[in-house]
Each structure stands twice: as structure tokens, then as C-alpha cells.
Amino acid sequence: QVQLQESGPGLVKPSETLSLTCAVSGYSISSGYNWGWFRQPPGKGLEWIGTMYHSGSPYYNPSLKSRVTISVDTSKNQFSLKLSSVTAADTAVYYCGRQFGSSSGWACDYWGQGTMVTVSS
Amino acid sequence: EIVLTQSPGTLSLSPGERATLSCRASQSVSSSYLTWYQQKPGQAPRLLIYGASNRATGIPDRFSGSGSGTDFTLTISRLEPEDFAVYYCQQYGSSPPSLTFGGGTKVEIK
Numbered sequence A: 001q002v003q004l005q006e007s008g009p010g011l012v013k014p015s016e017t018l019s020l021t022c023a024v025s026g027y028s029i030s031s032g033y034n035w036g037w038f039r040q041p042p043g044k045g046l047e048w049i050g051t052m053y054h055s056g057s058p059y060y061n062p063s064l065k066s067r068v069t070i071s072v073d074t075s076k077n078q079f080s081l082k083l084s085s086v087t088a089a090d091t092a093v094y095y096c097g098r099q100f101g102s103s104s105g106w107a108c109d110y111w112g113q114g115t116m117v118t119v120s121s
Numbered sequence B: 001e002i003v004l005t006q007s008p009g010t011l012s013l014s015p016g017e018r019a020t021l022s023c024r025a026s027q028s029v030s031s032s033y034l035t036w037y038q039q040k041p042g043q044a045p046r047l048l049i050y051g052a053s054n055r056a057t058g059i060p061d062r063f064s065g066s067g068s069g070t071d072f073t074l075t076i077s078r079l080e081p082e083d084f085a086v087y088y089c090q091q092y093g094s095s096p097p098s099l100t101f102g103g104g105t106k107v108e109i110k
Helices: none
Strands: A003-007 A018-025 A034-040 A047-053 A068-073 A078-083 A092-099 A108-111 A115-119 B004-007 B010-013 B019-029 B034-039 B046-050 B063-076 B086-094 B097-101 B105-109
Touching (some): A003 A108, A018 A092, A018 A115, A034 A068, A047 A068, A047 A078, A047 A092, A078 A092, B004 B086, B010 B019, B019 B034, B034 B063, B046 B063
Parallel strands (some): B010 B105
Antiparallel strands (some): A018 A078, A034 A047, A034 A092, A068 A078, A092 A115, B004 B019, B034 B086, B086 B105
């Protein structure tokens, strides 16, 4: 059974960097699929942050591209998100997920349970 | 950038009724690239339909997806109590690769 688990600080100060990790169990990241990050501000809809293949270049939401870095650590079977210069607008539940290939529209079949990150001083 | 508009914003129905949810794209979208999710309060989204009409593993056959071009539909043939939730459509854009979501449709108990 594939499981994903996000971890990281629940509170980040404005202008600092948000860092989250997604630990994957039940499937080896290096075996395939794409791996992505999403977020959902309180009471609002879903937003894609970025996606990467285990051995390829990441793709980012253009609106966040200048502040986002996604990386994969196959030795630990996990991938990470860094979002710099955060503001209150970055307050959201952050989800990681496993995504199909492009031929299936990057549909996300497994999701983490989500972690709430609040940006506040 | 392709914009997805979901309608209605809220659908009030009774268990056993049929639900028809719309997702309209601002430009033509390949059917292969259209996805539907269900999300309940406090939970992560759940994949329902990918490639516009392919049910994900374990999804009951009362859920079906259809459409092409700019108009896509998610149909729930007979609403069960557990189907009351928010539904999102998602489209994949290939140049450059990206994802966008619709604003969601809430299906609530009438």
C-alpha cells in the first residue's frame, strides 16, 4: 500500500523559507511515476505547486516559480519542497502526491494527509 | 493559461438523485488530460476520474466522466450519503507542463 507523509514546521515567519518533506512508503520513488506538491489555503480551492520525475527536471507553477525548489532523495525515498520569501498568502494545507505520467494528465492517485503551514510572526 | 470554470458552485440534491457537474475550459483540452477529484472536509483529495472518462481504482461505477474539447461532465448516477463533498476538475497543459484546477463544485444534501 502506497503511503505518503508530509512533515515540517507548522509555523514559518514572514520572509523565511518554508521547508517540507514527503516520505514515501510502499513504493520506490526511483521505480517511476511523477511526484508533486499541492496546496490549499483555508476555505479555498486546490493549487498546483510543482512536479518532478525522480530523475528529471522539475516543473513549477509559473506564479511560484521564482520561489520554489522541489528535489528528490531516492536514497531516503522522499522528496522535498522549499518555498522562499513566504508571506501570509502562503498559509495553506500542503499536500504531496504521486502522479501519473503526462499521457494521463499528471493525475494524482495517492496523496499525503496534508500538513497545515501558517505564515505568521 | 487555460482557465477551468466549474458549475454550479453548489448543487443541492437528495440521496438517490442524479448529480451532473460541469467543467468548462477556456481553450480546448485533450480528453487525456482532464481529471476529477472528490474532497471531503479535513481530507486530501481522492482521484475519481482521469483521462476524462477512466475511473480510478476502486471508484464505484455510479461515477462517470464524459466530454471533450472545452466541456466536460462528471455524473453521479445515484447519490449515496458519502458522495456529498466538493469536486474539482484538473487539466494538464503540456507546453510547458503545468496543472490548473477548477474552483470546485460543492454537492450538499438538500
